[in-house]
Each structure stands twice: as structure tokens, then as C-alpha cells.
Amino acid sequence: MVEQLSNIVTIKCKQQVVRAVRFNVDGSYCLTCGADKKIKLWNPHNQLLLKTYGGHANEVLDAAGSCDSSHIISCSSDKSVILWDVTTGQPVRRYRGHASSVTCVKFNEESTMAVSGSVDNTVSFWDVVSRRQEPVQILKDAKDTITSIQVTDHEVLTSSVDCHMRLYDMRVGKMFSDYIGHIITYASMTHDGQCYVLSCADNTIKLFDKDSGELLNTFSGHECKDFLLENSVNEKDSHIISGSATGEIFYWDLVSSSCTQKLVHGKRPVVSLSHHPTDNYLLTASEDEVVLWGVPKMEE
Amino acid sequence: MSSDESDEENVIRYGTPLDPFEEDEVPSKRKFQQQPDQYAVDEHGRRRFHGAFTGGFSAGYGNTVGTPEGWAPSSFKSSRSEKAQISNQRPEDFMDEEDRSEYGIAPRNLQTKSEFSGQKRTHQGFHDGPIPGEPVLGQLLRAVHETAAVKMLRKMGWKEGQGVGGRLTRSDKKRAKDQHKVYGCYMPPEMRQENKEESEESTDSEFEYETLFAPDDYEPYILQRKNDRFGLGYKGLSRHSVLGNLVGEYGDAGNSRSHLVMKEKGKKVSIRGQAFGVGAFEADDDDVYATHDMSHYDFEIGGATEKTEKKKAQDKSSNVLEGFVKASKPLPSIPNYPPPALPRDFVPAPAGVRRSRFDVTEAPQRDQGLGRHELTAEARGALLGETPLPETKEHIPETQTQETNLSKILGKSIDFVTQNTLKDKEKDTDFISIKDTGKDINVFKPFVSDPKKQARYEQYLKDKESGKESDRITGDTEREGDRLSEWERNREMIEFEQAAKLYRPLSGIMGDRFTHASEPDEGALNPLTAVAKSSINYGLATPEQIEAAKIGAYGTITRKETKWRPEALVCKRFNVPEIGERSEPKKDVKSKISYSIFSYMESSVHDKESFTKEQSKFSGSKSLNVDKQNKIDKPVEVKTQVTKPVSTEMNTGPNKRMTVAELFMKESEKDLQTKNKETEVVQTIEKFDRMDLYKSIFLSDSENEEINEETPSTDYKDFIDKPKNVERNTSPPRGIFANIDFDELNSWKRHSENKTSNTNDKSDQKTTDELSKINDNSKEKLDTTDRVQKLGADDSILPEAVYGPKIPENLQKRLEEMPENNFKPVFRRKDERDLDESSSSDSWVEAKVKTKKEKKKKSKKHKSKKKSKHKKKDR
Structure with missing residues (x-):
């Protein structure tokens, strides 16, 4: 049984709309990507705005911090991917390889490479360490927009609007594509790396076995509408979390697929969420507001 | 390295390269400024401006602050003794050189002004009065410019007066x-x-x-405006008092502005103002300035007081504000000049509005010239009185019919000329409307010139669409009035096909490449635009997969495995071992075959590898197969021995060799240095007489055959003993020997080899082979040797025929100075030198060995030199 979470902190980001909220590696900071073309770095625990990164020419759609928290990679609908220096706030590199707006971006484990997915149906690998300006590799398997990317030490998981989930395994040298039958709005992986959780546009979240591609569980109850809802798995891999178009956040038990908790964020759809990597914290973004959920500490 | 170098060789660069601009660098907003550009510097490189936001003027004392004299307080120095000198100071003493230069404050040199000014330039000097700058008075009073006419008159000798x-x-x-x-x-x-009379009397006597x-002088009569009512030519008494103020009726004494005021009429003149006048206790001088003027007259009978009262009354009667006086006379009318009438076609162009040069000008552009291009040919003809030409319109149909006839005859009808000359009437019929994709699309008519054919073509197109091709021909021919032969019809069919391909409507040929934009491409600008759901688009999902997904049977059916190969770099960055074999695309070193004569000589074959390369490159061309010969001759063990040092050498140093020209240069230099010319010449020639050696070994004269048979064997033994020598021995002909026809020799050699059994056992056996060879082809050999010798002789005689770099003149001379034309004597001489008195045949062998050793030393020397040279190059 999970402790009941409650709203610890509410941050008004003043970014028009927060497109994505992301914890950093250790969960002490978070990034918000705004429709105001800026990325903001926060300390969500004390509502502190640390820095604003401006340089994108259009809405920032996704961002990720590097493993050493020295760099930020962000992507925008201005078709570019920008690597930022955290401390100076200056863009270090700007990659202009995509033909359309870039929807998602992730670092690899060592933050030596950035992987970005775009509306142009491609996934590009960017060498962040070298000065190379072109993508190292482009994956052109998807037939529609890439909605999300997950990168592990040797795999790249992409979800696409073409109803396919694609898993690129570098060790084996194979690409596994699973046809899901519904638009996948977001794909995440469990921490053990054995399952992937797909948010589907049919108001369900599906849990798949990575090796066989079999459906393990389906979670429903939330409303998807036309939003690219994100999902997450809690730090213990015990629950699946997802936002809803109705403004709630659903917690499902991974095994029993029963809804254990429902957090009410507001009236507006909770599109983006990010779970703390180690602790029981959850960041959710709805419109201009970011809420940090967690177990309030007992004060003596 | 070599390829890169050669690539760069082909590029010609001008100027200094800019700093490489990194693509990913975000350009700084401030423009790049080079440090030296930011400071104004005089010609000596000193900074010109200092302090005060670097706008301060250094006044010639640039950069003294910070130097010892800049800070040190100057000690008092009496100028008593140098008073005279101080007075001599001039402004120039405080000027920099730049100030006196062309652009300075006080330029010293004469120079033309950019614009010519007729007037004399006023001297612009320094005004040393209390007010700096140009004298104010000078500015106020300006000399009246003389008109051009006056100037001209002056030039013609006219004087004023x-x-x-x-x-x-x-x-x-x-x-x-x-x-x-x-x-x-x-x-x-x-x-x-x-x-x-008066004047005449006085002057007549003299002149x-x-x-x-x-x-x-003609006195111009200047009409002056008459502003009084006196009679013509009459000037009344001046109303101005002598003292400068208006008096009497017109002036008010009390309000006068003059310093001199007359208190009582004609009696007292008091002077206001300071520093001038009569003292307080002094008796007034009466009427100091008494002159006749109006103020001395009474204008009316009676007292003055009366007058003033009257005046006041008068003033009141007229509608005048108090304190004002009505003007006695009207203001002189200011002459009114009406503005000039604007031309009828004048269009005002406001000065503020700038007209872009891309604006459409209303005025038609005039052709250069006299406007005759504006005329049409007819108009010009009419002007010239020519009879107008008959109308040319009739010609077009004529040509058309001609074309059609022609096309009928030739069975060929795509004619672009006639299409171009078609009149507007026909233009609308130029296209066939085809119902394709539900829209009427105009298709180009290729056979307009032949309407029947066009009709057939259209029929063909229709049939093609509907897919009935077989019955087309028969029906076609029946319907058509004109009979076409089978051959003609076939030709036409091909033509139609081609035409159909050519003139396919755009929708057909390009349609599969482009699609209509169903929605404006707003996505890039506004990510919030609604996007249609594409769940219908199943990617590449097979129907089975779709079925499986519908029932939720995910797994093997829905999964698809495909091979995917991550890039090497991706693997590297992900710390994942690369899959499969490493098939690194090696950079192919382009096998460049340069046909320069130098390449033959330069890439001299000192090691085996390069030699074999050379062999393959120029097989059958002008390379000599000596090495091959050697290889065959040499025992296998030797080979292995040989290869080792070669490889090491390859690793240690770049195997670039000196060109023959370089060698020559070196040699000539050496010649100059050491005056021992004789021996040097021998050495140099010795370098290039390996051919002779070769000849002497293998193609020796018939007389020496027996002796020479032994020589190679000894030679080879020598090689075996010192395997390094092989390198030297395998060098191809160079320099003067380059033009000897080695192909001939080689072919002959090969020929003989083929005949003899190919054995590579021992040198002894080789000698037997040699023997047999010689025996077999003694005749041939003789011929060839003769030829070779002849060639050699020719060589020395006709230096014009020599290929390759020109031999330095001094060397050439020496060569010519040789006692005999062929090179044998060199050996002789050497022999003589080395072993004073010995038989020629014996000494040959001996000398050879010796020379070999010498050469070795020499080669080493060269190598070291080369290496040093390379180092230089690398730098």
C-alpha cells in the first residue's frame, strides 16, 4: 500500500503552458518546458527558480538533464535540438537535423549521446561530445510522429503515432516493433527494464512484456481525449501513474491493475508528469502549474 | 599522407584564411572585432586617443603616463635666461607630425582642392585675438562678390571710373x-x-x-523710389538732426535714442552717457554742434506746448493704442513676386519619399539613341516614303499546310515551329481536356498541325485509358478516311506512345510525387493546430497483426523482428560492443598513375614492395626488369633475409627518393665544393652506368662472354653476403639511361626465360642457364647489344633526344669530354685508378665490388640527407 500523496508544492511557472516537466537525474531539480520558448530550472522542493534557458525559436516540447547535471538537452517545435550549459545558461550546440518539430529527447546513460524523436517520423542520434553537427544515426522506421523515447544502456524504445512501439536493441542488433493498434502517446519502462508501459489513445495504459511483446496488463479509468498523456512508474515499480484529461492523476497497482489513488490536480488535463527516480515524489504539469506531490514530512 | 598532400596541391588558395567557424557555435551578438581595429593609432603605432572613453585627444603626449617622465613632477626651471627663446615659440612647436601632414590641422604641403572655386580662398589663419576662431568682423562684413561681367571687363582692360x-x-x-x-x-x-569753358581753358593747353x-564712364541711372512729396529732384532739409535723431514733427526729443539731446532749442545739448561730455560745473559751450536743421525752425505760430496738446488730441481721435503712433506714411510695399507657373505635366515628388529603383516608372523607358526605335518598321517606312509591304498574314496557313504535307510524307508530325506560330484563335483548342482524377485537365496537343492525326491521337489516348488496345487499330483505320499503310501505322503508334509519355498531364507524371496540401502547414509554427487522428494509418501493420491487436492477442503475431545495425559511433557512445564483423570502410588510397617522366625516376625502386608496385603499374612500359631477374636468380633464403631490412626501413623512414634532377643538383654542388673534379665525375657517372653493368653482365660482347659468365655469379654471391645491397642494385634506369629501350631488352629477356626452364635453385645453375641462353640466342643478343650500344652512343651525341630532366651543363660537358663515347672507358679508368696495372677483365670484377661498397656508403649518406630533408618538409 502506497502512502497517500498530497500536494506539497504548487509552482506557477508563468510559462503560458508547461509542455513537459522532468526531474533531473537525482530528483533534486526539475525542468519545465514552456510554450513561451523557455526552459526553466527549478528546485521544486522549495519552489526556487534557478535559471531560465532561452534560445529556442518556438515552444519547447521536451527536455532532459544530463547524468552529471551539467547539461540540458531540449527539443522544440522550431525543429532544433539544443544542448545547454546548465551553469552559464548558454546554448552549447544546436542541432538542426530534423525536418519538423522535435517532440521528445533523451540522453543516453552516460549523456554522451542525445536521442530525439520528431514529427518527421525519424529518431536521430546526436553525438553530444564531439563537434559533429549531423546526426550519427537516423532511424526511419516509424511511419508517423514519434511521441516518446526511452533510452536505456543498450536499448532505445520509441513510440509512434503509427500505433507501433519500436525497441532498438544495440546488443542484439535488432529492432523489435510491436503493433499495438492504438496511437501510443507515451512509452515508459519499468525500472527493472523488463516491461514497458504504453499510454494508448484508447483511454488505456498497457503493460507489455519486453521480451515476448505480450500484453501483461491494462489500466484504465482515466480519460485520454486527444492529449498526449504521459505515464510513469513509481520508484518501486509497484504502481503505474498517469495523468488524465479530466485533471486527475491515477495510480494503478501494477499487478492488480486496480486504481489505488486518485490525485486531483485541477480541472485542466494533466499532460506531463515525472516521477522522482528514487523517492516517492511526483511532479505533474497542467497548464501553467506544476505540482509536486509527495508524503508530507511529519513535523515535530 | 601522400594523397592528402596531392589533394591539397590542386587547390589554390588566396589570402589568409578566416578562423574556422564552428557550425554549432552560437554566433555572438557582438560583431567580431579585432583588437587592433578598436584603437586609433598613428603611423608609429602609438595609440592616438586616451582616456575619457578613449575619445580624449592625446595632444602628442601619447602614453607618457606610466612612463617615468609621465609621473615625475617636473622640477622648477628658470626661464629667465631663455626668455628670448620662449618668445620664439610657434604653434608648430606643439604639433605632432600628423598635424602637419595631409590630413592634419595644419597641412604643410600644397594640394589641389577637390572642387574648383573661382574666388580666392580666404586665408584661414590662426586668430590671435582674445576671441578664438574666425574673426567676427570678418564674418559680418563680406566683400561684395564681383560679378562675372565685371571680372571679364577687368580682364579686357577696363578700369573702374x-x-x-x-x-x-x-x-x-x-x-x-x-x-x-x-x-x-x-x-x-x-x-x-x-x-x-572753365574746364577747357584749364586743360586745353596741356592735352x-x-x-x-x-x-x-557710363553712369548708370538708378531709379530710386521716391518716398517724399517734394518736387522732382528737390531734396528738402534733412529731417535728421545732425545729432542723429529725428526732430520736430516727426521725432520726439524725449524719446530720442541719441546720446546727444538738445534740451532747449538751439541752446543746450546735453550728452547722456558716460566718459564724455561737459563737466558738472563747467559752463556749457553754447551751440557746439549748431548746424541748420529742421529743429531750428518753428513750424507753427505759437508755443510748443500747444502743439503737443493738439497732437495728443489728434492721436486720440485716430484709433491708436496708447503709446503707439500711427505711421505717417504707409510701409513700403514689399514687391510681390508670384511663384512661377508649374508646367502642366509636373508631378510633385516630395523630398522625404525615397523612390526605390525597383519601383515601376510611369515614364516609358526610352531606348538609347534618338528615339527611332520607338517607331515601328511601318512608321519608319512611311517616314522614308517606302511603299508598304503586302500583309504577311497569308503566309502562316501556307507554311502550315506545307508542314502537314511534309509530315504526311514523312509520317512525322511533332512540329514545334508551327505550334509557336499558331494564332490566338487556335490556342484554346491547343489542349485536350482529359477527365483525370475528376478534374478537367488540359493536355497539350502535339499534333495540331495534322488534325486527323490529332484525332487519332486523342482516340489512342482514350483507348489507352479504357484499356482496349486490340480493337483500336481496326476501328481506327476504318473510321479514318485516309488509308495508312501498316508501316506508317506502326510508326504512328510508337509516336503516339512517346507523345503520350511526353505530354502526360502534370497530374499524371508528377501526381504520384506530390500531394495536395490538405491543410496548411501550420504545424511548425503552431503546434497546437489540430491534427487529424491517424489511427487508420496502421504503419506497416499486416492485417493479421491488426486482427491480433483487436482481440488483444499481443505477442508473436504483433511482434516483428528486423535487423538493425547501430552505427559504430552509437555503439561506442552506448558502451556496447559492435555487432558483427568490423567492416570498416578503409580509405582507398587512390592508385594514381602519373605519367610524368619524374614518376618513373622519382619513385625509384629501392625496396621490393615499391618495385613490384612499379612493375604492376608500368608493366610493359619503360621499367626495367632487373629486380625480377634478381629475384628469380636469388635463392629463397636470401629473399627472406632481404625483406627484413626493407620492411624496417619502410617503417622508419618515408620511402621517398631523390629525383634524378635532385641528385644531379647535389652532385654539381659537390663538384663546386670539392675541386677534385675528375674523381667526382667518375663517381657521378658511375651512378648511372648501372646499365652498362647490366649490359656487361648479361649482354656482354661476344668476345667477353666467357669471362662475363662468371661475373654475375660473383655478383650474386656478393648480394647474398650483403643482402642490403639488393636494394641498391634494383634501381631502375634513370637519367641518361631513361631513354634506352628497355622494353626491348625485357621482352627479349622474358623470351629467353620462357625458353629456358625456370629454375631458381642456385647461382651455378643460373650460370648454366645463362650459358644456354647465350648459346641459343647469340645472334639476337648480338643484335640487341649492338643496338643498345648504338643507342648509348646516340645518347651522348644527341643530347636533344634525351628525355627527362636536362643534365646540368657542366656535367654534360664533362660527359662529352670523356675519351670515348660509350661508358666502358669509365670502368677502365677506374680500374686503372684502383688497381694500377692489371688485366682489364680481372679488374672489372674487382672494381665492381669496390664500387659497390663505395656506393653503399654513398647511398647511406644520401639517406641521411634525405631524412633531414624530410624533417624540414614535415615542418
């Missing part, structure tokens, strides 16, 4: 004066007479005779 025209005698002048027109009142003649005078 005299009239224009030829010089006159006095009598003439007098006469002219009489005729002078007089405006205004005529002087009574008596009076004039008197005046004249009686031929003295000529300039005519009298």
Missing part, C-alpha cells in the same frame, strides 16, 4: 558728352557753357594733341 570702348581724343569725348542723354531737368545751356583718353 572709365567707360567702355575705344580711346577717344578730347574733342571726341566732348562731343560725346554733348550728346549725352540727361534724365531729369536739363541744365540751362548757358550754365553748361560756363562750366565747360591739345593726339593724346587719347578713355571714354567717360
